[in-house]
Amino acid sequence: MGITAILFWFLSALAIVGALMVVVSKNPVYSILYLIITFFAISGHYVLLNAQFLAIVNIIVYAGAIMVLFLFVVMLMNLNAETEPPQKKRYLFFAGVIAGCSLMLVLVAALKSSAAGNQLVQMKDGDVGLISNLGRVLFTQYVFPFEISSVLFLSAMIGAVIISKKEHVHPE
Amino acid sequence: MPINYYIFLSLALFCIGIIGVLTRRNAIIIFMCVELMLNAANLLLVAFSKMHHLALGVNFPTLASEAQVFVFFIMVVAAAEVSVGLAIIVMLYRNTHSVDVNFLNRLKN
Numbered sequence: 001m002g003i004t005a006i007l008f009w010f011l012s013a014l015a016i017v018g019a020l021m022v023v024v025s026k027n028p029v030y031s032i033l034y035l036i037i038t039f040f041a042i043s044g045h046y047v048l049l050n051a052q053f054l055a056i057v058n059i060i061v062y063a064g065a066i067m068v069l070f071l072f073v074v075m076l077m078n079l080n081a082e083t084e085p086p087q088k089k090r091y092l093f094f095a096g097v098i099a100g101c102s103l104m105l106v107l108v109a110a111l112k113s114s115a116a117g118n119q120l121v122q123m124k125d126g127d128v129g130l131i132s133n134l135g136r137v138l139f140t141q142y143v144f145p146f147e148i149s150s151v152l153f154l155s156a157m158i159g160a161v162i163i164s165k166k167e168h169v170h171p172e
Numbered sequence: 173m174p175i176n177y178y179i180f181l182s183l184a185l186f187c188i189g190i191i192g193v194l195t196r197r198n199a200i201i202i203f204m205c206v207e208l209m210l211n212a213a214n215l216l217l218v219a220f221s222k223m224h225h226l227a228l229g230v231n232f233p234t235l236a237s238e239a240q241v242f243v244f245f246i247m248v249v250a251a252a253e254v255s256v257g258l259a260i261i262v263m264l265y266r267n268t269h270s271v272d273v274n275f276l277n278r279l280k281n
Contacts, residue, residue: 008173012181019185019208023192028200035204038185042211049222054214054243061247066207066254073258074200077265085197085272096194104187108180117176121219122226128236129218137237138244149248156252160259166266 015041026081039063051129178219185212199271
C-alpha cells in the first residue's frame, strides 16, 4: 500500500467521521467545527487528485468564508445545546435514519457492478487541475458564464441586505 | 484508485447529509447538511474528471479542465446561496426567536 492509498483512506475516514459528527452533535458550534474538518479532508482529496486550484478555492471559499459566516450567525443567535429544538416525535427520527440508509443501500447496490467501476482515477499527476490550464479554459470558453456569475453575486448581495433589513414599522 | 472508491465515498457523504436534513430540526444544521451534499457532488465531479482525463485526455485535452471549471461554478453558486439562506434564517430567528424549522409550518395556512 503506497503513500497515496494510505492518504486516501485516512482522508476518507476523516471526511466520513466529520460528516457523522456534524449530524450527531447537539451543539451547533461543534457541528460547524466538524464540518470544517470535513471540508479540509475534501480539500485533501482534491490535492491528492492534483486539482490544486479547487483545493485552494475549497479552503478559501468554504472553510474560510462560508463557515465563518455560519459561525458568525450561530454566535449572533447565541445557540448552544440547550436552545436546540428537540425532536418531539421519535419515529420521525428513526424514519429519517432508515430512509437515508435505504437510499445509500439502493445506490451502492446499483453502482456496485457498474461497467466503469474499475476504471482508474489519475491520482497525483496530470496537469488539468493547475491554475494555468483552468484559467485558460475559464477566460476563453467560459468567460460569459464567469461574468454572469458576478451579476449573480451582486443580486445575492442585494437580496441578503434586503431580506435581513429590519422591517419598517408602519405608524398607523 | 478505482473510481468505485470515490463513488462510494461521495455516496456516504451524500447520504449522511440526507440523514441530517431528515432528522435534525435546527435550520442552520439542515443548511450545513445541504452544503455537505454539495461538496460530495463536487468531489465526485473532480474524481470523474480525472478518470476521463486518464482515459480520453490524449484526444480531448480540455475535457477535464472543463469539468473542474464546472465545479468552480458550483462553488460560486453555493457561496451566493449561503449568503441569502443565512439572511433568511436570521429573519426567521428574529420573527420567532427560534431556529426550529417546524415553525415554518404556519406558512401553509
